[in-house]
Amino acid sequence: MSSRLHSLVIENLGTRIVSGELAPGTSLHTDSIEEALGVSRSVVREAVRVLQSLGLVKPVPRLGLRIRPRADWNVFDPEIIRWRIASEQKGAQLRSLTELRAAVEPAAAELAARHSPDDIAAELMAVAARMRAVGRSGDLQTFLELDIQFHSLVLAASGNEMFSHLRNVIGEVLRGRTDYGLMPDHPHEEALQLHVDVANAIQSRDPDAARTAMDRIMRRTIAEVEQVWLDTPREH
Known part of the structure; x- marks a missing residue:
């Protein structure tokens, strides 16, 4: 109690x-x-x-x-992020987090291709394959959990503890995107394939391909959700 x-x-x-x-x-x-x-x-x-x-x-x-x-405020705390996404600050919060992801995750994917242990690289391939199957089925809740797992694994595989520590932050923005209806009923085929491409590049030890594929995921994400924050002024 x-x-x-x-x-x-x-x-x-x-x-x-x-x-x-x-x-x-x-x-x-x-x-x-x-x-x-x-x-x-x-x-x-x-x-x-x-x-x-x-x-x-x-x-x-x-x-x-x-x-x-x-x-x-400790703006990296997942609880603050969750509260902001649930408030009228949703647009500003999703924008700042998506821009953070766009800056960090391509670099993390590149590092993962250089430094990932073999078992994590293999797990990424398995998760990406499941994401494609589940995404096609329209089970958004299971897809969300797999998506969080995938991006958390990439951050961990980078071998950079600062990147890895962002996993809960990124998990909150992915949950917010789904909870507030900003995900399509069926993820786009290109997005599903790009996750496979990232995993394959990491497992193949191809840093440039890993960065490029993750950058394309981030650019797709921005294009899909930026309408939420287009009219939201920035704070300086």
Whole structure:
């Protein structure tokens, strides 16, 4: 019960902060949170620690909590990403994450072709083959899990721990794309083939082909979802 209430407080405050309902600079008293959500002080205290670690709030003596500006948020945290995708910031979040993927994943594929262990390269081929079969069947939920697995394997196969650590970030954007109806009912045949091409290039130790195929996947992805953010201004 305590764990559930703890999650409830985090979810409630986190979504309200990320959506802008609680604007930067707003002050909150912990006793008002306790009363509004019907939870104990210890539950609020633990939830605040989590929100503080995400850069969303700052404890202020005698005032309670102060909402921190977006520049202070841990924008790579999967929970913040999930909350942003579920809010009116969906376009901006999908744009920034897709641009991040476009910059990182072709490089990761190239490195994977140079450094991937044989067992991971073989697993990539197997996952790509399953993706093609499942994609043709229209089972989007299974396809999503395979797609996350595929891109996570490429990042891991690169041998770069910084790239590998982005697997949860990329998993969230792939889930968001599916959950909000931004995936076609049946993935395009070219996209399915490109995943096979990436896996084959990695297994064949062809860095240039691996980078090129992954870059084409990213360019297709941008073309398919950019309508979500076309009218969204950039923040500087």
